[in-house]
Amino acid sequence: MEKDKKIKLGISIGDLNGIGSEIIIKTFEDNRMLEFCTPVIFASIKTMSFFKKHFKSAINFHGINHTDQIIHGKVNVLNVWKENVSINFGDEDVKIGSYSVKSLEAATKALKEDAIDVLVTAPIHKHNIQSDSFKFPGHTNYLAEKLGGKSLMFMVTPTLKVGLLTDHVPVKDVPNYITSELIHEKIDTVYNSLIKDFRINKPRIAVLGINPHAGDNGVIGEEDDKVLRPTLEQIKSKGKMVYGPYSADSFFGSANYKNFDAIIASYHDQGLIPFKTIAFGHGVNYTAGLNKVRTSPDHGTAFEIAGKGEADYGSFKEAVFMALQIFKNREEYEEYSKNPLKKAPKKS
Template sequence: MEKDKKIKLGISIGDLNGIGSEIILKTFEDSRMLEFCTPIIFGSVKTMSFFKKHFESSINFHGINHTDEIVDGKVNIVNVWKENVNINFGEEDLKIGEYSIKSLEAATNALKDNAIDVLVTAPIHKHNIQSDSFKFPGHTNYLAEKLGGKTLMFMITDTLKVGLLTDHVPVKDVSSQITAELINEKINIVYKSLVEDFGIRKPKIAVLGINPHAGDNGVIGEEDDKILRPTLEAIKDKMVYGPYSADSFFGSGNYKNFDAIIASYHDQGLIPFKTITFGHGVNYTAGLSKIRTSPDHGTAFEIAGKGEADNGSFKEAVFKAIEIFNSRQEYDEYSKNPLKKAPKRLEKQTRPRDK
């Protein structure tokens, strides 16, 4: 990337009846954000103008019809649709779900074609998006199919990173899905991401047990002893430790001793993560050749349209996408020429403070 070129940051608009558009507006009302990236919202000038008026936003848009019309220093909106859309804040609406998918598909295609450098996704409603043509449980599975590669839901902050062996899987199916192959796959994704995306040269990884007390030597389930322990023992050269009993791992502060933690299932990892970091955490899809982040919350229908949404996690998702992009550039540069001094990364203290 040329030195004077801003990172092109694509944004899918999410569920229009939720808080997605509000947190996008609040983030880019601060013109200092344009010093870090060029935002490209995939949606509609008409729709975003409705939100601008509703929330009395001071933001200015640059409407375009194609990504080759993107202008640095502007908040660009690609017109994915041009018709008026009926917005009813807080309501579940399958028609609104269709617009979520139109935005996501257009943004993903732009990412795949290198028209944008990174993608930040506003929250979608998992029920509203289901249709005959879209049968994915969420962003992660869709992006894995469209962009290729094995993926991992990686919840991240500067000081805490939690990956999942299984993500949007019913609890009753968790143990049957955890195999030695899956464990190896997810650990390899976490390890590679820590090195390439976060600049941690010798990462230390903890893995949480599947059952309470990591099975208690088979008293509370055999999966930890028969599947998890032998698999971890075989790859201990990667500084992978566990399985640890999940109930005390975070409360004891043990998580601070590791660069990343891998939980066996969704709530085992996300409950402590969100308890510790809520409002500042980011959902990152590790394992893709492209970079995608999102806030760590959902559509928040209960407060949609009221102007009460906190954009902290969305803004953090923007910065994390930029930082990971820069880290990958730096890693690639070092790989080609280990003796060459890498460019200084975007440091957190250079970010604009909230007004």
Template structure:
């Protein structure tokens, strides 16, 4: 297994008019981070030097044109464009969106080719990235196409993990998307991620209901009784510790979430509102279920504070360290399963 300092972290620059550049610089201004990984920012030397000057950063970049030139104990910048970039903080700009995609595509190729070990993505604007060539709602959907596996949006902290049955789906369409096959797929993805990526030996997973009060015996919708409960019974019969469905309105307020290793919400806001309320600025968005590791901070471009030097880098920094931990856990799990006589490590502390 690679030593921590050799784990190469590919970083897509995100929306340059947002706070992505600032939080990247702040994260790696602490040189101690370089003891744990080798960062590779996918952008350009000119762009990063502009950001360095604007934010009065003292980072010395190692500018490279070939990924074979990556240097350890340095903040590497891989030049994936030569164009002049006009950065106007706080402004939505389609041209800036195009640079965000250039960075993402270049970093993803490096990830697929094994030139970097993990990917950490800075925030993008989901509107200005759209083009004839790129028609994805966001990072997760694009990476699901480019990488192998079944992707799942998994919001994580040290003590809370929330997955989603449906992610960027309009509320009016949620119930039609939730099928028995989808429920099985997402639960299996969460279960396997807890085993491999977080080294939890007997995961306990809670499922939140689709309708208010899980349908109140059909009074407020039939999906919980007709789709969700029968599927959960089937999964329980396979020996998995899966519980629910629970009424979402009281689940987090009652602290019941603390009894589980992960919670699966039926739709985006049902899971992300409580997650961000409990952990905003400390959480990480992890794309579970893929053959490569990708994380990102739990916030967006924050145009309203972009360029002002006041952005909090903690979520991005945690995304970097989470990617490293997951990569190490997954690697050791693969080694353990290849050599089952090797002693199993203790369950990860929660």
């Protein structure tokens, strides 16, 4: 990529009744952000003008109808719809949810066609987006189908990275999902992401047990000894520095996580509760394993404070910078792969 060419950063608007519009506006009303990227919000100029007025923002939007009209140095708004939309902050509304889907679909199409370089998604409400034509539990699964690759929910900060073997599945079904094949797939995804996306040349990865105390030698469940532990031994024998399974209850409290470049949790809350306790407000949800870069903030729609001007935009801003950095890291990695005589990228 040419040095003077700004990265085109697509933004899906999320649930219009949530805090997505507020955190987007707060991030980009600082004109210095336009020195790093060219934002393209997939929504409508009418809707964004409503939000601008509501939040008494001085931000200036540039309305466009096609991606070939994107202008660098502007906060572009691509019109995905043109009708007026009735916004009721804090309400759970499936009609409003359909607009989050329209925004996401248009942004994903643009990303797939290289009309934008990266995607940052504002929070959606998982129930409000469900319909006969959209039956995905969230962004991650949808993007994996549309963009290709083996996706993984990767919660990241510069110093803490937590991936998941299983994400949005009921707790009672977790052991049924965790197979040797899945473990291989998820560890490979994390390992490759650490190298290509985060410039960590020899990653150290810890894996948390499925059961309390990693099963206590079969006393509290057999899955750790029969599935997880032997699979990790297979992976380790092939040269990857993968360790575990570790008992999850003390792993973060003892600060053991600081000894590793990434941690893989067996299920959603096992990984996300400690991550958000340590990093909430500046963590980023990154979809590793895709052939495109997608990030999002580490929080949801926050209906309880929507429209009040109280939303913290720190995590969204971090998601923007993370997407830009990963995009650049991937370019460097590809360049180095083609010409290995060049100096190898350093760890970020």
